[in-house]
Amino acid sequence: MSLSIHHHAERSPIYELHGNAALTLLGERLFVAGSQSDSEQLQCCALIDLSNLPRVGFRGTDSATYLQREGYQLPDAPNRAVVQASGESLLRLSQTEYFLLGSLHDGGARIASEEASWHYDEGQANYLLPRQDSHAWFALTGAYLPKLFAKVCGVDLRAEAFSVDAVVQTSVARVNAIVVNAGIADLPIFHLLCDRASAHYLWGALLDAMEEFDGKPAGIGSLLDSATSAAG
Amino acid sequence: MNRLPAPMGLLIDRNKPLTFSFDGTTCQGFAGDTIASALAADSRWLLSRSFKYHRPRGPLTMAGQDANTLVQLPDEPNVLADEHQLQAGLNVTPQNVNGTLEKDRDAHLGKFSKFMPVGFYYRAFYKPKGMWKRWEPLIRKKAGLGVLNLTFEPTYHDKAYLFCDLAVIGSGPAGLSAALYAANAGAKVLLIEQNPLLGGSLTYARFSLNANAAMGLREELVGAVRDHANIHILDSAICNAWFADNYLPVIQGNRMYKVRAKQCIVASGSFDQPVIFRNNDLPGVMLTSAAQRLMRLYAVKPGQRAVVLTGNDDGYLAALDLHEQGVEVAAVVDMRERVDTAGLAAAVQAKGIPCHAGHTVYEAIARKNARHIASVDVRRITGQGKVADSSTRIDCDLLCMSAGYMPVYQLLCQAGGSLRYADEHAAFSIQNLPKILRIAGSVNGRHDLQRVLADGQRAAAEALADLGLESTRVEGADKDDSKVNFPWPIFAHPQGKEFVDFDEDLQIKDIVNATRHGYRDVQLVKRFSTVGMGPSQGRHSALPTARLVADATGRSVSDTGVTTARPPFSAEKLAHVAGRAFDPYRQTAMHRRHVELGAKLMPAGVWQRPAFYGKAEDREACMQAEAHHVREKVGLIDVSTLGGLDVRGPDAAELLERMYTFGFKKLPVGRTRYALMTAEDGVVIDDGVACRLGEQHFYVSATTSGVDRVYRSMLKWNAQWRLNVDIANVSAAFAAVNLAGPLSRQVLEKVCTDVDLSSEGFPYLGVREGSVAGVPVRLMRVGFVGELGYEIHVPARFGEHLWDALMDAGKAQDIRPFGVETQRLLRLEKGHVIISQDTDGMSHPTELDMGWAIGRKKPFFVGKRTIEILESQPLKRKLVGFTLPKGSAKPLEGHLVLKGPDISGNVTSCEYSETVGAIIGMAYAGADQATPGMQIPIRVEGGEIVQATVVKLPFYDPESQRQEL
Structure with missing residues (x-):
């Protein structure tokens, strides 16, 4: 029996745009599976919807201590990211604000658990931010990323100005967004986190911008393969 | 075909012939041709009719810098034929002609030029009153330039950013030299060239007696640039403006690049300048550089018998070019008394070309059909703008003219640069540029090729130093000692028709007369006469206009200056400015x-x-x-579109206490309270519901359109208050x-x-x-x-x-x-206001009958003091509910409430309510009109006045029993 989004309470804000694409389960959540040709597409220019992958934010003067206690390695400066040994990315957005992106390896299970187990401790300045619900999450891949982003974003995202693990908080096609350089091995990858309610618009705007680079939507299969081989 | 053999024709591919039509005739050209070059190769020199007098016009610059080559394409008017690349099947037609291009019925208008001085229609057609409306359509039709295709399907245009260490504008010798020098030192260079071919003046000018030297240097420099990994070339791309911090809009094809450059070098070169004499606009009269472009770029022989009129040595080199390409050069007419470069005159004379030093062309004489030059009247110059009575007539079908050069200053003036005129060189120089912007080459007053190359390196070295990249300081090349500009290349003729501005058909007397009308400032002369307002934007008219205005007003050219050069540098389409529109929208999860x-x-x-x-x-x-x-x-x-804010922390209640009018400190966990927000001026700016989820946790809703403002306001205030609280906008x-x-x-x-x-x-x-x-x-x-x-x-x-x-x-x-409209009806029945629909920029709580939502015992909330002051004043207006019988004319939002002859308010909401059985609404009315039972006159559509009855709100369930079930 094929998987159906309607049997799952959690839904990507743009699931309808994936049409009849085959779906796959990663952990408990549904994603577009992708096809054999995706690995080539990823090298060229691809757009992947990761909105169902768990993510969460923490903010407050005690957030750093909290996250360290939870076993996370923290970026030493704002607008930097650190990939954790278990695959999650921890973004530091300001002196006291952090954004945790779930790992493809465990389907985001660790982050989902992080969010579910958090309780407001009135003695601690550490406030959970519902990033999975406030932000959509797209991964963009391929050699054309700087040229692609130059069409929709005013920040210099060329390799010499935007290194791996760098983070920018900017505007993409007039939508507030966080862009992370999450390149692995030979595959350039940018993660884009934007207002969830604007996801439908931005997906279309990105596909339009990608057209001249033969960019297309892809599934998570090849991305997961790349991530796995990069992790060794 | 009027083509020259290779190596002439750098741009054309002789293996790719193209067929197109012009004015209904089938023509041939090659790939790489422009429309104008292909027509010239077909010996068709008549391209257009002038704007005002419908005079015949042909190529002047061959560089897209004048209006002589404006033609019509099926989907696009005002296309520059000397710039637009030829395509197979292109259907080109002339524009602004009455009849045919060859026989324009309006060609006689020139004979009445005496009766059509500058601005004549401003004065002639405004009286008697109302006549302008009759004249305007006729004048506009006559002044029309091309026809818009209103059924045109828009094409895709977009924008993209480009980032670089150094942007070099112009790929002439200075630009190439600068780009290479900077790239070798490790800078990421963006080289922007307007033409499809790199090289600037090296692509057409000769520079020395050795005919191949410039070409060889071009190949060497361009090859090095193209092979350089640090140089990104944008050709066929025009930088149309300079904005602060080297923000450069560069148009290439259907895309506008928004270039962000840390450093910028403008090596834009200079514009060849015309000589002003009678009939200097005849087809066959062109700038010397245009004839050179025709030969070297398009392999077009520009004429059979030429006269070269010059104000500098370059004219001699051009004469040699023409001679070598089989053009009989009848004479070199040099406005100066002597040549600067030793041996140059001798080299020309050795080819059998006579030279006339200290002479000028006083008049170009047309063929019988008035559509091409037939000969020139050459006279000795006897003083500034004066010539001897005796003349020599020389037959020719080509007159190449060059009075000197004007730096391409437009971008630089946009950057704050100022022009200074040096009498000793009769030329402008540019000063006071920002530190991140440098100039090199002929725009910087260097014309000798070696000096130009050195100047490019000097500019690059300076830019590298500011980029923090290592460089050896390069000494700047001195400016040339030789004068490249003839100081007064303007020769008035008793019969006029010496054109200063070809675009606008402006003659010497038009400029001088403007000063006699009292327009002494060059900016006013521009506005009165329209000089410099045509497509060429003063590229050729700015310098002679400055000279004429200076002379007529007894000032120096430095005092007079030139008119302001604003963006864009060249015509750009609105589609380029608009680009690919980004219109974000938001959708809810449902x-x-x-x-x-x-x-x-x-x-x-x-x-x-x-x-x-x-x-x-x-x-x-x-x-x-x-x-x-x-x-x-x-x-x-x-x-879902309602705003949502999570306010958490020990001071959460205190923050709400200060931000909203009500009290929240005592609100129990598990309860909500209406939250009304006012600004410091007491005006109501938002409302919502504050829900207490914990002692230190409130979830506050805000209006769909107001939440961002509320969030910003909270952050702003708390930046001052420093309360221990976290504010998160969780709307989405x-x-x-x-x-x-x-x-x-x-x-x-x-x-x-x-x-x-x-x-x-x-x-x-x-x-x-x-x-x-x-x-x-x-x-x-x-x-x-x-x-x-x-x-x-x-x-x-x-x-x-x-x-x-x-x-x-x-x-x-x-x-x-x-849906939302239904919800608005339902809430109207309940008398609930919608902020920003039922409130405006002056609405305070008392006007809205919302005194109940104010915590009077609180020491402070934003707006409290102002509200107290407002409450102590007599109320001027009030938001009231009103009804009208079913079937009455229904007021619309914004319709006026009247009090006698005055306006006392306006309708804010109004709908028919089946539940109430009447038209119901809310409106501002005078305070003395607000008592229930009173009648308020409302002026509705069509001016009708309806008498509405003021009622107590709400219209439905006044005891609010239904919501509290």
Whole structure:
């Protein structure tokens, strides 16, 4: 029996745009599976919807201590990211604000658990931010990323100005967004986190911008393969 | 075909012939040709008719710098034929002709030029009063330039950023030299070239007696640039402006690049300048550089017998070029008394070309058909602008003219550079540029090739130093000692027609007369005469105009200056400015369901929301039916667009206490309270509901359009107050619905089992956390529409699931969705205001009868002091409810409320209410018109006055029993 989004309470804000694409389960959540040709597409220019992958934010003067206690390695400066040994990315957005992106390896299970187990401790300045619900999450891949982003974003995202693990908080096609350089091995990858309610618009705007680079939507299969081989 | 053999024709591919049509005639050209070069190769020199006098015009610059080559394409008027690349099958027609290009019926207008001085129509056609309206269409038709295709399908244009260490504008010798030098030192260089071929003047000019030297140097430099990994070349791209911090809009094809350069070098070169004499606009008269471009770029022989009129040594080199390409050079006419470069005159004379030093062309004489030059009248120069009576007539079909050079200063003036005129060189130089912008080459007054190359390196070295890249300081090359500009290349003729501005058909006397009318400032001369306002934007008219105005007003050219050069540098399409429009919209998690249910969507800010469910033409019926359903059964509305703010921390209550008018410190956990926000001026700016979820946790709603302002306001104030609180805008993170109607509890009970939903367990204005259909929710009992209802907020990922679960659970209760317009009717029946619809930029709580929402005992809230002052003043207006009988003319929002002859207010909301059985509304009215029972006159559509009755709000369920069930 094929998987159906309607049997799952959690839904990507743009699931309808994936049409009849085959779906796959990663952990408990549904994603577009992708096809054999995706690995080539990823090298060229691809757009992947990761909105169902768990993510969460923490903010407050005690957030750093909290996250360290939870076993996370923290970026030493704002607008930097650190990939954790278990695959999650921890973004530091300001002196006291952090954004945790779930790992493809465990389907985001660790982050989902992080969010579910958090309780407001009135003695601690550490406030959970519902990033999975406030932000959509797209991964963009391929050699054309700087040229692609130059069409929709005013920040210099060329390799010499935007290194791996760098983070920018900017505007993409007039939508507030966080862009992370999450390149692995030979595959350039940018993660884009934007207002969830604007996801439908931005997906279309990105596909339009990608057209001249033969960019297309892809599934998570090849991305997961790349991530796995990069992790060794 | 009028073509020269290779190596002439750098741009054309002789293996790719193209057929096109011009003025109904089939023509041939090659790939790489422009329309004008292909026509010239076909010996067709007549391209257009001039703007005012319909004089015959041919190529002048061959560089897209003048209006002589404007032609019409099927989808585009005002195309520059000497710039537009030829395509097979192109259908080109002339424009601004009455009849045919060859025989233009308006060609006689020139004979009446005496009666059509500058600005004549301003003065002639305004009297008697009202006559301008009759004349204007005729004048506009005569002044028309091309025809717009109104059925044209828009093409795709977009924009992209480009980042670099150094932008070099212009790929002439200076630009190439600068780019290479900087790139070798490690800088990432963007080289911007307007033409398809790199090299600038090296592509057409000769520079020395050695005919091949420039070409060889070009190949060497261009090869090095093309092979350099650090140089990104944008050719066929024009930098159309300079904005602060080296922000450069560069147009290439259908794309506008927004270049951000750390450093910039402008090596834009200089414009060849015309000589001003009678009939200097005849076809066959062209700038010397245009003839050279025709030969070297397009392999077109520009004429059979030429005269070269020059103000500098370059004319001699051009004469040699012409001679070598088989053009008989009848004479070199040099306005100077002697040549600067030793041996140059001798080299020319050795070819049998006579030279006339200290002479000028006083008049170009046309062939019998008046459409091409036949000969020139050459005379000795006897003083500034004066010539001897005796003349020599020389037959020719080509006159090449060059009075000198004008730096391409436009971008530099936009950057704040100033022009200084040096009398000793009769030339402008540019000063006071910002530190991040440098100039090199002929724009910087260097014309000798070696000096130009050195100047490029000097500019690059300076830019490298500022980039923090290592460089050896390069000494700047001195400016040339030789004069390249003849100081007064202007020769008035008693019969006129010496054109200063070819675009606008302006003669010497037009400029001089403008000064006699009192327009002494060159800016005013421009506006009165329109000099420099045509497509060439003063490229050739600015310098002679400055000289004429200076002379006529007894000042120096430095004092006079030139007119302001504003962006864009060259004509650009609105499509380029617009680019690919980004119009963000937001959709709620339930959007798909609304579409499936046939919602009529409406914009609410950037959100797309259902207005009602049904066809647009059934609006009234749909709204009334939906409203009736909510009143009688149960309805469901998506309210996800409401703002949501999580305010957490030890000072959360204190923050709300200060931000909102009500008190919140004593609000118990599990309760909500209306939250009204005012600005410092006491004006109501937003409202919502504050829900206390914990001692240190409030969830505050805000209006759809106001939440961003509320959030910013909270952050701004707390930056001063430093309260220990975290404020998070979670608007998009929560999807929300309002389940409303007398049967709503029955529906909710089916899917919510972990919250006591009884009226005692969960009373009106309560808030609970629990789950609905297995997903976590925040439940609020609020009564915006005046019925028993629940606002249910869920994490956005579950939004659609929640909608589905409630619609499914409500089947037995005949649940149906309702839209925003229906909600507005329902809340109007309850007399609830919508901030920014029923309030404006002056509305304070007392006007709205909202004194009940103010915590009087609080020491402070934003706006408190102003509200106290306003309350101590007599009330001037008040928001009142009104009714009109069913069938009366219905006022619209914005219609005026009158008090005698004066306006006392306006309608803010108005709808027909089936529940009330009348037209109901809210309006501002004078304070003395606000007593229930009074009549207020409202002026409705068509000027009709209706008398509405003021009533006490609300219109429905005054005891509010239904919402508190």
